[in-house]
Amino acid sequence: MEDSPVLSGAARTGSVAPIRGWMHRLGTALLQVVLGVMAVYFLLPVYWLLVSATKSDTALFAGSGLWLSAHLALGENLADLFSQSGDIFLRWIANSIFYSGSVAVLGTALAGMTGYALSMFEFRGKSGILYGILTSLMVPSAALVVPIFLMDHALHLINTYWGVILPLAASPFGAFFMYVYMRGAIPPELLDAARVDGASEWRTMWSIVPHLVSPGLATLLLLLFIGTWNNFFLPLVVLSNENIFPVSLGLSVWNATAGAASEGHAVYSLVITGALVSVVPLVLLFFVARRYIMRGLAFGGLVM
Amino acid sequence: MRGRKLFPYLCLSPFILVMLAFFVFPVAYALYLSAFSTRGLFLSVFVGISNYVRVLEAASFWVAVLRMVYFGFIQVTVMIALATFFALAIDSQVLLSNFYRLVYFLPYAIPGVVAALMWGYMYAPSFGALTPLLSRLMGHSVNLLGQGVVLYSIANVVTWEWTGYNMILLLAGLTSVSPTIIDAARVDGASDLQISLRIKLPLIRHVVLLTLVLSIIGTLQLFSEPYIFSALTTISPTFSPNLDIYTTTFSYGNFDYAAAMAIVLGVVTFGATYALLRVTRRGAV
Numbered sequence: 001m002e003d004s005p006v007l008s009g010a011a012r013t014g015s016v017a018p019i020r021g022w023m024h025r026l027g028t029a030l031l032q033v034v035l036g037v038m039a040v041y042f043l044l045p046v047y048w049l050l051v052s053a054t055k056s057d058t059a060l061f062a063g064s065g066l067w068l069s070a071h072l073a074l075g076e077n078l079a080d081l082f083s084q085s086g087d088i089f090l091r092w093i094a095n096s097i098f099y100s101g102s103v104a105v106l107g108t109a110l111a112g113m114t115g116y117a118l119s120m121f122e123f124r125g126k127s128g129i130l131y132g133i134l135t136s137l138m139v140p141s142a143a144l145v146v147p148i149f150l151m152d153h154a155l156h157l158i159n160t161y162w163g164v165i166l167p168l169a170a171s172p173f174g175a176f177f178m179y180v181y182m183r184g185a186i187p188p189e190l191l192d193a194a195r196v197d198g199a200s201e202w203r204t205m206w207s208i209v210p211h212l213v214s215p216g217l218a219t220l221l222l223l224l225f226i227g228t229w230n231n232f233f234l235p236l237v238v239l240s241n242e243n244i245f246p247v248s249l250g251l252s253v254w255n256a257t258a259g260a261a262s263e264g265h266a267v268y269s270l271v272i273t274g275a276l277v278s279v280v281p282l283v284l285l286f287f288v289a290r291r292y293i294m295r296g297l298a299f300g301g302l303v304m
Numbered sequence: 305m306r307g308r309k310l311f312p313y314l315c316l317s318p319f320i321l322v323m324l325a326f327f328v329f330p331v332a333y334a335l336y337l338s339a340f341s342t343r344g345l346f347l348s349v350f351v352g353i354s355n356y357v358r359v360l361e362a363a364s365f366w367v368a369v370l371r372m373v374y375f376g377f378i379q380v381t382v383m384i385a386l387a388t389f390f391a392l393a394i395d396s397q398v399l400l401s402n403f404y405r406l407v408y409f410l411p412y413a414i415p416g417v418v419a420a421l422m423w424g425y426m427y428a429p430s431f432g433a434l435t436p437l438l439s440r441l442m443g444h445s446v447n448l449l450g451q452g453v454v455l456y457s458i459a460n461v462v463t464w465e466w467t468g469y470n471m472i473l474l475l476a477g478l479t480s481v482s483p484t485i486i487d488a489a490r491v492d493g494a495s496d497l498q499i500s501l502r503i504k505l506p507l508i509r510h511v512v513l514l515t516l517v518l519s520i521i522g523t524l525q526l527f528s529e530p531y532i533f534s535a536l537t538t539i540s541p542t543f544s545p546n547l548d549i550y551t552t553t554f555s556y557g558n559f560d561y562a563a564a565m566a567i568v569l570g571v572v573t574f575g576a577t578y579a580l581l582r583v584t585r586r587g588a589v
Binding site for chain 2: 060113151301
């Protein structure tokens with residue numbers, strides 16, 4: 001079979017051009033249509049969520065599905081949401097921010113120091129530690145959840161904030177990410193120059209490094225924040241006090257009661273409105289920081 | 305000078321400490337627990353590997369694993385194919401490519417629980433979102449949460465959630481394709497389609513492999529979606545291996561056996577990943 005895309009001289013000049021042009025344009029148009037349809041698909045649930053959050057309970061079950069009903073009840077739904085059970089929804093959002101922020105900051109700090117040590121120094125045990133980190137990357141995180149629960153239980157961390165934050169801050173991905181990133185971002189000569197000038201290791205690290213690696217640190221902060229916000233299994237297993245639930249766990253509990261109770265209709269409306277509100281912070285963060293996030297994921301992917 | 309020798313160790317120690325506490329020790333503790341069996345409240349009997357034998361003989365567990373294999377077969381293939389298609393299309397400067405890249409990636413900002421809730425409610429007949437349309441199309445009433453269909457409904461949710469993420473990874477791989485090759489091909493008269501399929505795709509096959517590996521690992525860990533759906537319709541507590549482990553731990557309080565199950569699941573996942581990487585002739589790193 002002829003493999004080369006090279007066309008004959010006649011084809012290149014023009015006798016074939018009109019036909020190719022017509023087919024090319026049809027193909028491109030079809031592609032646009034397909035991409036457009038897929039965009040609708042990806043936006044559909046968010047659209048449905050928006051529409052449904054504006055409906056009162058009765059309207060929800062009236063079967064109008066994907067379309068707005070006459071009466072826009074978003075205000076009432078939001079009021080219900082935030083006054084439910086003594087403002088617990090607001091607590092849940094605050095909890096999510098606290099969990100995600102803490103894991104992001106703590107995890108990045110740990111990963112940063114680890115990456116720095118691994119990328120800038122040679123020492124005994126270095127390759128062992130690197131292999132250890134790489135191996136841990138291959139361990140499926142969900143298989144760890146029950147063992148972590150057992151460990152939290154042994155350490156009396158069940159039902160505490162730290163029982164969720166500490167396991168998530170120990171991120172082998174973060175450490176490896178920082179290691180590879182710093183190897184590329186920090187010129188060792190800079191460190192040598194500082195040392196020659198008499199700066200201690202500690203001073204060197206803190207004065208020279210931060211501006212060199214701040215994009216990488218910011219990216220890891222974002223990735224850890226998003227990863228923790230979306231994490232469900234670990235909080236589900238570790239927490240039973242609903243006052244320290246993150247918002248996804250709270251919503252799932254409401255959802256479970258909605259399914260069980262015969263008068264669950266009002267609860268469905270709560271879950272839907274709550275889901276909409278819970279999505280807003282991340283989507284906003286997303287829009288603002290999307291380049292960082294995409295580049296961070298890309299870098300992480302290429303690293304592996 | 306001594307300060308310098310110690311410094312890397314000082315830097316590493318916090319991380320190592322937390323890793324030991326929440327990674328190494330839990331696994332070791334789980335291994336330890338899995339060798340016991342608790343009769344009554346306090347009596348723990350050493351039973352060696354009999355928990356593992358029980359897992360290997362537990363039909364429901366392996367049915368769950370096979371269910372995930374089947375699920376993965378369909379869902380991962382569709383998802384990676386879609387992600388690759390989107391990545392190639394966006395990379396070939398189609399109109400509005402930035403818009404599409406953002407929209408397809410948007411589900412990444414949505415927690416799995418919320419995605420499962422949104423789709424689950426859309427599937428639910430009582431809300432009348434998708435079912436009237438589909439019922440009219442199919443000519444008979446359709447229940448997307450029904451026993452035979454719910455697996456595919458969940459597959460749809462997972463695809464919706466992760467296609468964009470995989471697309472971003474593939475787009476990153478595409479940025480390393482040298483523009484000179486592309487230009488040369490264009491000069492030779494290759495169409496965009498030919499460039500995408502014949503040149504770009506082979507050059508990013510290692511990224512495609514990465515997305516495959518990540519997706520297979522994810523599939524075997526499936527938990528949130530069936531868990532949320534279990535409040536909306538009938539989902540067997542052993543629907544997925546992780547759901548089984550969760551039920552065993554918290555509904556039955558059988559920590560020792562659950563620990564054995566978790567370890568077996570970890571080994572199976574590790575083994576599948578290793579096998580896949582071996583088959584495609586690349587090292588584990």
